[in-house]
Amino acid sequence: VFAHLEQVPGDPILGLTEAFNADARPGKVNLGVGIYYDEAGRIPLLRAVDAVQRRLAEEGAARGYLPIDGLPAYTRATRELLFGVDSPLLAAGRVTTAQTVGGSGALRTGAELLKHSLPTARIAISNPSWENHRAVFGAVGFEVLDYTYFDAERHGLDFDGMLADLRRLEAGTVVLLHACCHNPTGADLDVGQWRQVIAVLAERALVPFIDIAYQGFDKGIDEDSAAIRLLADSGISNFMVASSYSKSFSLYGERTGALSVVCADADEARRVQSQVKRLIRANYSSPPSHGAMLVSGVLNDPELKLMWEQELGEMRTRIHALRAGLVARLDAQGAGRFAFINDQAGMFSYSGLSRAQVDRLRDEFAIYAVGTGRICVAALNDRNLEYVAEAIAKVAD
Numbered sequence: 001v002f003a004h005l006e007q008v009p010g011d012p013i014l015g016l017t018e019a020f021n022a023d024a025r026p027g028k029v030n031l032g033v034g035i036y037y038d039e040a041g042r043i044p045l046l047r048a049v050d051a052v053q054r055r056l057a058e059e060g061a062a063r064g065y066l067p068i069d070g071l072p073a074y075t076r077a078t079r080e081l082l083f084g085v086d087s088p089l090l091a092a093g094r095v096t097t098a099q100t101v102g103g104s105g106a107l108r109t110g111a112e113l114l115k116h117s118l119p120t121a122r123i124a125i126s127n128p129s130w131e132n133h134r135a136v137f138g139a140v141g142f143e144v145l146d147y148t149y150f151d152a153e154r155h156g157l158d159f160d161g162m163l164a165d166l167r168r169l170e171a172g173t174v175v176l177l178h179a180c181c182h183n184p185t186g187a188d189l190d191v192g193q194w195r196q197v198i199a200v201l202a203e204r205a206l207v208p209f210i211d212i213a214y215q216g217f218d219k220g221i222d223e224d225s226a227a228i229r230l231l232a233d234s235g236i237s238n239f240m241v242a243s244s245y246s247k248s249f250s251l252y253g254e255r256t257g258a259l260s261v262v263c264a265d266a267d268e269a270r271r272v273q274s275q276v277k278r279l280i281r282a283n284y285s286s287p288p289s290h291g292a293m294l295v296s297g298v299l300n301d302p303e304l305k306l307m308w309e310q311e312l313g314e315m316r317t318r319i320h321a322l323r324a325g326l327v328a329r330l331d332a333q334g335a336g337r338f339a340f341i342n343d344q345a346g347m348f349s350y351s352g353l354s355r356a357q358v359d360r361l362r363d364e365f366a367i368y369a370v371g372t373g374r375i376c377v378a379a380l381n382d383r384n385l386e387y388v389a390e391a392i393a394k395v396a397d
């Protein structure tokens with residue numbers, strides 16, 4: 001049955017962690033995978049999450065199956081976090097949300113819904129993008145195009161190139177957009193630029209699909225969902241949002257995500273929700289309960305929600321400080337040309353390091369980065385910052 005199957009290359013980012021784990025050198029640093037580590041180098045257990053977890057354990061909470069589209073208290077709170085409590089779209093019943101297996105599951109379910117509804121549509125993703133975008137949409141049978149996004153020379157957004165490419169897309173093309181903290185570049189659009197992009201999406205009848213995996217990691221919970229709020233106000237009647245709590249609740253392995261679909265009216269939303277449920281049922285029947293109970297326990301308790309907002313704020317502030325710390329130490333090492341790292345948003349920085357320089361970081365310094373030069377700033381801490389800065393300054397010399 002399987003004799004003819006070939007070996008498939010592993011995921012380059014997750015593969016880095018395997019190589020890192022196998023590395024025996026003390027002082028090794030993993031700047032590869034996109035995970036937020038605390039000052040002690042651990043994946044944090046947020047205090048608000050811990051409080052709910054303890055309560056659930058005490059209560060001996062039952063673990064029945066969730067509904068196909070997830071825990072209602074979770075999907076409602078998720079919608080409010082993304083669109084804002086006062087969103088007219090929510091009041092009109094135009095947004096339907098299903099709990100999914102992480103943000104990845106939201107992308108996959110959304111891709112399947114789109115394939116069913118628009119079988120001949122293509123999708124355009126940013127160049128570069130999170131590699132899984134191509135994989136997920138490709139797996140569902142989409143032809144994946146890309147649009148210009150990053151200007152490697154200027155270490156920032158190529159906004160004119162982006163607009164020009166979007167204008168060239170055929171009507172009905174799905175456009176995947178990172179709401180904030182662009183993975184892998186760290187280059188984001190400002191509000192003015194979002195307005196211009198949204199005008200092109202509307203004018204060209206393109207179908208927006210927002211991926212928001214880092215809400216709260218750049219400016220704040222509401223600020224980081226500006227793209228969603230602007231789209232909601234734009235008059236565009238359909239768009240989708242794939243969201244993830246992996247980072248914002250530090251719940252990576254619990255697979256907490258959601259797919260929200262904006263519909264023309266409440267009746268369309270009910271029909272779409274039935275389609276989403278059909279897709280989920282045929283895929284994994286119903287989502288896992290634990291992570292959703294944790295998130296919903298936090299978001300639906302005003303005190304715990306406030307505590308979470310503060311903890312998320314601490315992570316955000318710390319990332320900004322780590323960026324500044326890295327830039328300052330690089331500057332002190334004579335590598336002043338990395339100041340752009342301060343302007344990038346979220347966990348990632350496209351450092352501009354070449355593949356050969358990344359290889360040297362690994363071979364000579366046991367510092368792991370993605371071959372494209374992407375580094376995860378959120379894996380830095382006071383103990384490794386100096387070492388990493390020295391190493392980068394040496395290989396970049």
Ligand code: PLP
Nearest residue numbers: 102103104130183211213244246
């Ligand atoms: N989208 C982007 C841009 C990401 O970086 C990630 C990262 O993990 C995801 C989606 C998927 O999130 P999850 O881990 O919840 O599947």
Ligand code: TYF
Nearest residue numbers: 011013014032033034132183
């Ligand atoms: O880009 C990252 O590092 C995160 C984590 O197949 C990740 O988004 C990476 C690869 C992958 C799944 C998650």
